[in-house]
Amino acid sequence: MPDRVVELYSDADALKLKRKIKIWVFALLLAAAAALAVCSAFAATATTLTAEKAEVSAILTSTFSGWAIIYCAIFVVGSTRRELSHAATLRTSERERVEGKITFNGERLRIKKSISARGVTVETADGAKKFWVAESRAGILKEANASAVYISHGYVAAYEAAK
Amino acid sequence: MRFLKNVFSQLHTFVLWALLSAIFWSWIFTLVTDVSPEKKISVYCYVPSISDVELSARLEEEKPEGIEMVKVRSFEYVMFNVDYIENGDIFIIPESMISEYDELLLDPDGGIKIYDCAEKRGSADSFIGYSDEDYYLFFGANSLHLEDESAKKVAELLIGLD
Numbered sequence: 001m002p003d004r005v006v007e008l009y010s011d012a013d014a015l016k017l018k019r020k021i022k023i024w025v026f027a028l029l030l031a032a033a034a035a036l037a038v039c040s041a042f043a044a045t046a047t048t049l050t051a052e053k054a055e056v057s058a059i060l061t062s063t064f065s066g067w068a069i070i071y072c073a074i075f076v077v078g079s080t081r082r083e084l085s086h087a088a089t090l091r092t093s094e095r096e097r098v099e100g101k102i103t104f105n106g107e108r109l110r111i112k113k114s115i116s117a118r119g120v121t122v123e124t125a126d127g128a129k130k131f132w133v134a135e136s137r138a139g140i141l142k143e144a145n146a147s148a149v150y151i152s153h154g155y156v157a158a159y160e161a162a163k
Numbered sequence: 164m165r166f167l168k169n170v171f172s173q174l175h176t177f178v179l180w181a182l183l184s185a186i187f188w189s190w191i192f193t194l195v196t197d198v199s200p201e202k203k204i205s206v207y208c209y210v211p212s213i214s215d216v217e218l219s220a221r222l223e224e225e226k227p228e229g230i231e232m233v234k235v236r237s238f239e240y241v242m243f244n245v246d247y248i249e250n251g252d253i254f255i256i257p258e259s260m261i262s263e264y265d266e267l268l269l270d271p272d273g274g275i276k277i278y279d280c281a282e283k284r285g286s287a288d289s290f291i292g293y294s295d296e297d298y299y300l301f302f303g304a305n306s307l308h309l310e311d312e313s314a315k316k317v318a319e320l321l322i323g324l325d
């Protein structure tokens with residue numbers, strides 16, 4: 001029975017990532033607007049007696065909400081964007097089929113402003129070959145019991161699983 | 164662990180944001196809580212301790228017509244901007260320092276005694292902590308509120324406070 005090719009990033013996955021980015025951007029904009037409104041309210045309602053406390057409250061609100069928003073923008077939206085771009089590259093680039101026993105070699109790759117990945121070794125007839133698989137897709141490949149993988153730019157783009 | 168790693172990798176961004184946030188909101192609050200010198204009476208006090216915010220609020224309760232704000236400041240505040248004090252409307256200065264600041268005063272010889280060291284009694288002493296010498300109240304030489312008498316009215320109010 002021929003094996004079927006399973007894409008690590010399907011159309012549905014790409015759509016899911018796009019939707020995740022949209023929802024997060026909307027939520028972060030909403031949070032920023034709410035923080036701005038709260039700080040503006042502190043400023044608008046300040047009197048001589050309350051001005052100092054209101055100013056400290058506005059600075060603290062702005063600082064802490066800003067930190068949370070910056071964190072999510074960089075580490076949630078940013079990483080999802082990079083994953084989406086990685087998925088698009090894998091789906092459109094040329095691939096090489098590599099057949100053999102697939103194991104995770106324990107290596108981890110984390111390049112700044114790129115995705116996190118885990119090392120995969122494929123024991124082929126010509127010897128062991130090392131590739132990478134996106135961290136978020138590693139679990140899928142691990143449980144797939146794949147007999148072959150499709151490689152694009154050194155990353156696993158798809159695998160063959162028994163039907 | 165990963166959260167901390169992420170935070171430290173962007174520490175410069177977080178620190179920069181905190182600084183920008185403090186500068187921006189300090190500026191906004193200065194804009195919102197300050198008015199032009201024409202609508203403000205500035206009181207400068209050369210005293211060891213002062214509840215400046217509370218005293219400002221108390222004086223504002225009975226502010227003269229045309230005045231929107233009464234700002235009471237310690238002389239320490241002047242360290243940040245000398246220009247402020249030159250336009251002060253009212254000064255409270257200890258006897259020993261009068262000669263040092265006489266250029267700022269309308270009439271350096273005509274101060275109103277506001278704290279009597281011998282009797283340990285003074286005006287607004289629930290707001291102002293005086294040291295062991297007599298204190299005097301003066302009007303500023305460059306005050307914008309001498310003609311309309313609003314500086315005088317605030318001074319009278321201040322002298323009458325417990």
